[in-house]
Amino acid sequence: MNDLPTLPDPVAPTGTAYGAAAESPSAPLKSPPEPRLLDTLQQPRILLGGVVVLAVLLAAQTWSTHNKMGKLRQEMALRLQKGDSVNAETGTMARAVQETSRELQIKVGLLESKQLEAQSQQLALEQLYQDLSKNRDEWALTEIEQVLSTASQQLQLAGNVPGALIALQNADRSLSRSDKPQFITIRRAIAKDTEKLKALPSVDSVGVALRLDNVIAQIDHLPMLSDEKPTLPAAPEKKVKLKPLLDKNGKPVPVVEPSEPSPWLLALQNTWTGWSTEMWTDVRQLIRVRSVETPDALMLSPTQAYFLRENLKLRLLNARMALLSRNETAFRADLIAAQEALVKYFDTRAKNTQTVQALLRQVQTSNLAIEMPTLSDSLNAVRNYKAKQ
Structure with a gap:
């Protein structure tokens, strides 16, 4: 692209027609063209065309480079923005992680303190259990003695036989859990007292x-x-229904019923009976006779x-x-x-x-x-x- 066209040499080579005509004197003399002037006039044009082409190419290259640089700058700006946002999120997450780690450290410290406290309590409990295991038989015997003493007092003061039996059964059950041959004598005595209580009359x-x-x-x-207070009058006796009379053959004897009185006579009789009964009840309540040994x-x-x-x-x-x-x-x-x-x-x-x-x-x-x-x-x-x- 940068190579320019080469101009022809003005000196014609020997052996050409032009040279032959010059050398031969017999040829007629003609005015030859001026190639040097034409070449001189064409050279600036060619140079100008090359310069224009080169300028166009440089302009295109510059425009393309400018576009690429602009796109590159935009892309760099976007990436920088994304990097800033990522950095901000990363900073927020880092602060959150720091706070979380601080809280975890506090909790770990609390857990460690509680663990130490639990370990100390466990050691104390183990020591207490060892002390109790050493004196477990003594504690059991002391408890049995106290229960039996209380049951004996209640038996003598209140005659609480069921309570004494329950106390003896609980004592025997406590001794049976240890399953030691040294307690056989005590269990034998408890069984003897239990039989005595069961033999008592209830x-x-x-x-x-x-x-x-x-x-x-x-x-x-x-x-x-x-x-x-005066006693109430006795209730009237109920009428007893008579059985029918039978003859020698076992047949019922017809009973001649009296004729029914008139209704007004029945009403008068009922009135008289009720009035006389009430009057007699009042009289009985007014006067009573009884014997009392302690006046x-x-x-x-x-x-x-x-x-x-x-x-x-x-x-x-x-x-x-x-x-x-x-x-x-x-x-x-x-x-x-x-x-x-x-x-x-x-x-x-x-x-x-x-x-x-x-x-x-x-x-x-x-x-x-x-x-x-x-x-x-x-x-x-x-x-x-x-x-x-």
Whole structure:
């Protein structure tokens, strides 16, 4: 592209026609063309064309390069923007990661402190377990001794046989868990005391106490001699339907029924019967005759009657407490006093009073004079074993 056309040499070579004509003198002389001038005129044009072409090419190259540079700059700007946004996101994520790592470090510190605390507690528990395992038999025997001592006291004071049996069974169960041959003597003593308690006659203390409670609840409703009200008239007797008469052959004998009276006569008869019955009932309520062995019972005032009922309740409550404490003497004395008060001040003809007296007689048949055994064999076996340790 940059190569320019070469100009022809002005000197013609020898051996051409032009040279031959010059050398031969016989040829006619003609004016030859001026090639040097033409070549000189054509050279600037060719140079100008080449320059124009070169300028066009340079312009095209410059425009293409400018476009490429512009696109490159735009692309670089976009990439720089994307890089800035990525850098900003990266910085945000880095800060979040730093905060998260800081929180994790705090949590790890807390976990480490709790782990150290748990380890210290575990060591303390292991030490406590070792101490307890060393003295486990001693603790078990101490607990059994305390339970048996309490059961023995309740057995002597309140006659609580079921409670003592439960205490002995629990003690034997506790000793059976350890399964040591050294406890055979203690278990043998516990079995002996258990057989003694099972051989005792059973006393229904709960049933007797419930009967006493029932009597106490009925005291306020019992009629007294001082406040006795007239009895209501008895209910009229029901007509009995007669069986038909039979003859020798077994056939019913016809009965001649009397003729029915007139309606007005029946109404008059019913009126007279009702009026006479009511009048007789009122007369019976006005006058009553009865025999009382203790005249003082009829002179009680309402206040004295109230305190009499309360004193009777207290007597029965004392009998209930004597029942629970196995006090035979006090139990009998209170029941006898309650029976005497019922006979002296209350109407024994009333059904309620008779029911209460029957309940008290049932309670009096209970036998509380039972000698309770002690749990000395079991307690002595436990104490002797502890003394040997």
